[in-house]
Amino acid sequence: MTGDGTRAVRAGLPEPRANEPALPGPAFAAHYHLPGEAAGPYTYGRDGNPTWTALERAISELEYPAGDAAADPAAETITFPSGMAAMSAVLLSQLRPGDTAVLPGDGYQLLPALRERLEGIGVTVRTAPTRDDAQLGALDGARLLWIETPSNPGLDVCDIRRLADAAHDRGALVAVDNTLATPLAQRPLELGADFSVASGTKALTGHGDVLLGYVTTVAPELAASVRAWRKTTGAIPGPMEAWLAHRSLATLQLRVDRQAATALALARALHDRREVTSVRHPGLPGDPAHAVALRQMHGGRFGCVVSFVLPDRPHAERFLAALRLVDEATSFGGVRSTAERRGRWGGDAVPEGFIRFSVGVEDTDDLVDDVLTALNLAQTNGV
Numbered sequence: 001m002t003g004d005g006t007r008a009v010r011a012g013l014p015e016p017r018a019n020e021p022a023l024p025g026p027a028f029a030a031h032y033h034l035p036g037e038a039a040g041p042y043t044y045g046r047d048g049n050p051t052w053t054a055l056e057r058a059i060s061e062l063e064y065p066a067g068d069a070a071a072d073p074a075a076e077t078i079t080f081p082s083g084m085a086a087m088s089a090v091l092l093s094q095l096r097p098g099d100t101a102v103l104p105g106d107g108y109q110l111l112p113a114l115r116e117r118l119e120g121i122g123v124t125v126r127t128a129p130t131r132d133d134a135q136l137g138a139l140d141g142a143r144l145l146w147i148e149t150p151s152n153p154g155l156d157v158c159d160i161r162r163l164a165d166a167a168h169d170r171g172a173l174v175a176v177d178n179t180l181a182t183p184l185a186q187r188p189l190e191l192g193a194d195f196s197v198a199s200g201t202k203a204l205t206g207h208g209d210v211l212l213g214y215v216t217t218v219a220p221e222l223a224a225s226v227r228a229w230r231k232t233t234g235a236i237p238g239p240m241e242a243w244l245a246h247r248s249l250a251t252l253q254l255r256v257d258r259q260a261a262t263a264l265a266l267a268r269a270l271h272d273r274r275e276v277t278s279v280r281h282p283g284l285p286g287d288p289a290h291a292v293a294l295r296q297m298h299g300g301r302f303g304c305v306v307s308f309v310l311p312d313r314p315h316a317e318r319f320l321a322a323l324r325l326v327d328e329a330t331s332f333g334g335v336r337s338t339a340e341r342r343g344r345w346g347g348d349a350v351p352e353g354f355i356r357f358s359v360g361v362e363d364t365d366d367l368v369d370d371v372l373t374a375l376n377l378a379q380t381n382g383v
Contacts (some may be wrong), residue, residue, distance in 0.1 A: 335360050
């Protein structure tokens, strides 16, 4: 199978058996029948679950299709109950007191909280922006480089291959947050990363009803260390969440393609508005991230997120209140479009009027019309 849609539909499914479902239901089990010696794939509910196994196999097939070839190692995926649990597992399982980590200075807003944790156990943390591969200048002596591309919420992009090669030359591991891109648009392991990490809460599951995270790697020893961390901390996903996530993968290509096309149409429409500034989307030919994104993101899939700035906080709030097809909510990647004034959370270096807009799967014309109408109302009501 080479097509992304076919792969997404079939990923992780068991061999067909007469009178059994194509995707078996969730296995709710704290323990398993275990006579004699403790052996076999399933011994206790914190160690493993067949529903996780199916989902982890499916994600591995999407994150690293090269593993289909006999000469390529197969990827291993470890799932977690949230994206933050997955991020924490990589950082805290690989770093020790005295190590140095390099993190993006413009990444996800909880990275500063992770930085405090790392520094609290004696890890030195350096930060640098995503844009222009600025993390290159902070790599000397590092044990681990964390990349987020496209970055959230600024949508800057860096060259994964270039940074991974430079980090490996210095003996550092490389982890890439692949949440916004999804494995259908970007495959960090094929670009040299040691870990591909993501919040499955976002586009992977895509319906706004599941919290999930995962870590994928082709190195067995790295997979074992992350899996041991999960077992020790008990950071395990629920079987129902794992089953829902696997069910949702079947429509991943359909959702990602629709969202990417509409996001680009929306970004183009926003460029024509005088009151809108700093429109960002990696698919825009004039975007600072476009050239690098074009090289390493597949199939014209530049993500579902568009960011832009309105004149001030009141203007942004009038705009959000005027939207009819868009929920004012956080997160991104869902089938229903959402938008928020990102500055309300703190932690992101953005203007008060900064909007992070997550495009759903509504009809493109309907969504663009709704946004333009809301912009008109926000402008008129502010006079």
